[in-house]
Amino acid sequence: MATSRLTVEAGQPPLRRRGAVLERAILDAALDQLNTVGFNGLTMEGVAAGAQTGKAAVYRRWPSKEDLVADALRAALPSLAHAPDLGSVREDLFELCRTLREAMYSRPGTALRSVLHECDQAEAERFHELITEGVMRPTEERIKEVVRRGIKRGEVRPGADHTFVYEVIPAMMMYRAKVCGSEWADPDFEQMVDRVMLPLLLAPAP
């Protein structure tokens, strides 16, 4: 991503790239701008310069700064498309915790949170949805898969198949991040999984 930090020298023609490659460069440049000058400082001109392309190439794809920023964040967030399947609920939940942490504290995750601080309330709703639909809901879905697989194996009690149960981990992670202002270290995950999730999930020993 080193190229995206360069600016176009006066008179230097834009690099010739098309389609997905150019798009990727523009999205990278947008993320760079978010992390350096913030949402309010980001301009379409600045992004074009960062991506070594013209302003028209940016506007052709994204009619507004908000559209561009939303896509840049969405493209960079870690994928939560697949649930881990490591053979035990405990290992699967650890893995999901680590992925959620990555989504919250990675470069796009940090950028997303700072965007929420800077933008006005109408814009905030849109980015808020990006967190909900792009991070929180998929996490809940993956936890559901892990729990249901555990039920099939006889490891998890059938009564644990419930929406509220799937919300506990994302809720705890958001709460600690907001209220305690603390990041999540691996030992915190261990305590959450061993002291909260396993007692809640595991079937009683036969």
Add this chain to the structure above:
Amino acid sequence: MATSRLTVEAGQPPLRRRGAVLERAILDAALDQLNTVGFNGLTMEGVAAGAQTGKAAVYRRWPSKEDLVADALRAALPSLAHAPDLGSVREDLFELCRTLREAMYSRPGTALRSVLHECDQAEAERFHELITEGVMRPTEERIKEVVRRGIKRGEVRPGADHTFVYEVIPAMMMYRAKVCGSEWADPDFEQMVDRVMLPLLLAPAP
């Protein structure tokens, strides 16, 4: 609180009140202003007029708008000083959920959340602390009392005495309010208590 909505007519002398009574009137007027014109619209003059007193009486007690607003919110939040003791963990937790909901959605709770949206980041930290120290931490403390009493009765398993366990209810309530944008109805509390908290807390049947 009807008086706090009146304004001082030109030339009309301020009402003669002192000490706690006047203080109460000023705090009420501040809360009124928060709910009508918001944090940015609130002025010390407006609050003084609402409380039918002079600006000097306000400034004498609160050197800044932020101090006044923080005190007005703190004074109006429902008290979380005592844990319910209704004989069963289930009933105690319901009662605590209802108190926490009151703190979140009551007039001061709503005002507090709107303040957080309006104020800048340095101010936000202070009001954020008000939520943490005035609402969230006391809730955790009360849940701890309820759980420990349940352990003594033999109703709750001893392993449930853990910080992370006490955070589940406030975390879930904050999460649903933020991510789902939904208020908490009594049936939601029932599901949270019966599907999450009781399986997590109760000692296995002997």
